[in-house]
Amino acid sequence: MKRRGGIGRTCAESLALAALSASCAGAPSIFSSAGSAAHRIGVLGWILTSIAIAVTVIVAAVLLGALVRSRAGQGEEVQRARGGVRWIVIGGVIAPAVILVAAFLFSVLTQSALADSPLRTMPTVQxxxxxxxxxxxxxxxPGQPVVSANELHVVAGRRVRLELTSADVIHSFWVPxxxxxTDLIPGQHNTMWMEADRPGTFWGECAEYCGVQHAHMNLVVVAETPEQHDAWLAAQNAVANAPTDSVAKRGQIVFERAACASCHTVRGSKAQGRIGPDLTHLESRRTIAAGTFPNTRGNLAGWIANAQTLKPGSGMPTIALPAADSRALLAYLETLR
Ligand code: HEC
Ligand SMILES: [Cu+2]
Known part of the structure; x- marks a missing residue:
């Protein structure tokens, strides 16, 4: 559903985005895992949290006991009677060593289960x-390479290998x-695997501070059935159809003249820019500007006219166009399904 007018995020849209990130099935928390890798991390999280709580409770209880006894003036006798050195060796050396080694082993086991195995054949997403x-x-x-932005489609119940790199600074890919x-590092290819155990949408974000708009660097993972995924890939595979409607045709000319084409690619057209997101199937995406706004007509119009107000510092300049050009441009963008 497209809405006309309106710049920026209205209250209803903030709610819509909140709903998207929430309907991204529950809070994006490691404790509500929806895939085998996250499940292992959740279990490790609980183990470490339980150990930490147990240690805190025991230490507090022992401390309290000591305080009570020293108040009662029996501290020294008790210490002598019970063998102070033994307490120190057990409580201060052996117990911490056992706990730390156990925590280390649990972490190593989890890490090796999460390690990317080159032996498995998994589809790759870069x-x-x-x-x-x-x-x-x-x-x-199959066929043309499929390129998209801020939305990652996977088959539910099937592992996918992610190949991660960065075009500028260090980012971190995180779908809790x-x-x-896993970090995305310029000049390096890190790999990890990921799996969603059921169809649904899952909210992700950049987890490594990467500049002023770090908080507006989100993504959505869409887990779907194999049939849905094949249909989606086939649709993304197609190049954009040339617009037939006269307004949209004019919009395409505006797109190519107003510098949009120097930064954005629309496969199947003259636009082959590589600076910004591929827009060939822009309309198929749920959000624009990396999860910052729901993808509606009003937000697209607002984004193009005010990108630097809405996401200051972003690589997309604010581009002022005459109203008629702007309408035509939107009509063109709406053909990019
Ligand atoms: C100087 C390069 C540059 C120019 C020129 C430019 N853009 Fe962009 N555009 C970007 C970048 C970079 C982003 C990603 C911004 C972000 O999310 O931080 C972007 C994002 C977008 C998005 C959101 C895409 C998405 O999936 O999130 C749309 C739509 C868009 N631009 C349309 C246009 C149009 C229409 C024009 C011409 C009027 C234009 N751009 C001109 C660089 C550019
Ligand atoms: Cu980042």
Missing amino acids: VIGHRWWWEVRYPDA RLAGK
Whole structure:
């Protein structure tokens, strides 16, 4: 559903976004895992939290006991009677060593379960971090390479390998309900695997401070059935159809003249820019500007006219266009399904 007019985020839209991130099935917390990798991390989280709580409670109880006894003036006798040195060796050396070794072992076991195994054949998705959006590529897709942004489609119940790198600074890929964090580092390819155990949408974000718009660098993972995924890939695979409607045709000319084409690619057209997100299937995406706004007509119009007010410092300049051009441009963008 598209709405006309309105710049920026209205109250209803903030709610819509909140609903999207929440309907991204529950709070994005490691304790509500929805995939095997995240599940292991959740278990490790509970183990470490339980150990920490137990240690705190025991230490507090012993301390309290000592205080009560020293108040009663029996401190020294008790210490002598019970063997103070033994307490120190057990409580101060052996117990911490056992606890730390156990915590270390649990962590190592989890880490090795999460390690990417080159033996398994998994479909690969490449994720490239940009200040402040995510480029997503599907090199295994049949035919043309599929390129999208800020939305990652996977098959529910199937592992996918992520190949992570960055075009500028260090970012960190994190979808709390599906997997742990992995850094995206310029000049390096980190890999990880991820799996959603059921269809649904899952909210993700950049987990490494990467500049002023770090908080507006979100993404949505869409887990779907194999049939839905194939249909989605086939649709993304297609190049954009040339617009037939006269207003949209004019919009395409505006797009190519107003510098949009120097930064954005629309496959199947002259626009081959590589600075910003691929817009070939812009309309198929749920959000714009990396999860910052729901993808509505009003927000698209507002974004183009006010990008620097809405996401200051972002790589997208504010572009003022005459009203008629702006309408035509929107009509064109709406053909990019
Ligand atoms: C100097 C390069 C540049 C120019 C020129 C430019 N853009 Fe962008 N555009 C970007 C960048 C970078 C982003 C990503 C911004 C972000 O999310 O931080 C972006 C984002 C967008 C988005 C949101 C895409 C998404 O999926 O989030 C749309 C739509 C868009 N631009 C349309 C346009 C149009 C229409 C024009 C011409 C009027 C234009 N851009 C001109 C660089 C540019
Ligand atoms: Cu980032």
